[in-house]
Amino acid sequence: MGDGDWNDGMNRVGSGGRGESVWLGWFLYATMNRFASLCDRVDERADATEWRSRAESLRVEVDASAWDGAWYLRAFHDDGSLIGSAASRECRIDSIAQSWAVLSRGADPAKARAALHAADELLVREQERLVLLLSPPFNSILHDPGYIRAYPPGVRENGGQYTHAATWLGWAWAALGDGDRAARIFRLLNPILATRTSEQVNRYRVEPYVLAGDVYSCAPWIGRGGWTWYTGSAAWAWRLGVEGILGLRREEGHLRIEPCIPRDWKGFEAWVRTGDAQIHVVVDNPNAVSQGIAAFAVDDVSLDGNSVRIDPRATGVIEVRVRLGSPRTSERARSTTEA
16 A cells, blocks of 8 residues: 555555555556456457456455455555454445445455445435545544544545545446436535535535535534535546446447436436537436346437447437337347356
């Protein structure tokens, strides 16, 4: 972990060179696998094999050593002391070790799902519209994690809502196919919905049209927004909404459409501009499901896939219609083979 991973406030967890970050293990696993795919594309097969082998060794070690019984640990201090354990007095659970157990696809599936449920139960405070980074906050010097403890309890990374990480929790729910919980997280993060009354405005105290990078969670500042105009959080929230929930992704010259929406949505429409053309996406959800493509058509022509090629020379409007429901037989067979 060194002097901090994503959470640089934990700058004394591994400053001696022996501390380990569980979140960084998941993230590194995902990164090495993506890099292996890049090696495949440039015909560096030996490098791809080596990176996948290293990634798998890391995955096995993280999954074996970091499981705490109901969720994953966050980190190990230089002296081996635990962060993010059920036995911990502070930081019993940390959000990103759970969300990336899912997003990396590295954790045992049953453990990953259980860990995400634990994070949802212990870190999401719906009445106060908060999605916490960790809980409880650091407030002692038993094992000094670093300057994160200099923040008052519930402020910024020290047990507040750190919005960047909260979007990952929502995206992890989408990755598990739970559109209800993914959209619930998105709604809790939406500043417009946090400022609908005078009382809410007085509590939030920052611009309702800008996503706050953090929101405080402890008295007397519960619900007060912190840094705004913070592009990292805004960008991730945009991706959660557009890519994670609506399922609209540009991939290798195609627009891939793979929604994960709340079951009570009847569907949605979206317009995607590409050069001089527009792709008009209409998604229908007659079966009240979150995901699964039952029919996919481009300009009234049925297709087996769920993507449309983006032609830079195209003009006019391309109509794409998607019907959600039970996946088609061919799609189910292909998914099983890939798994």
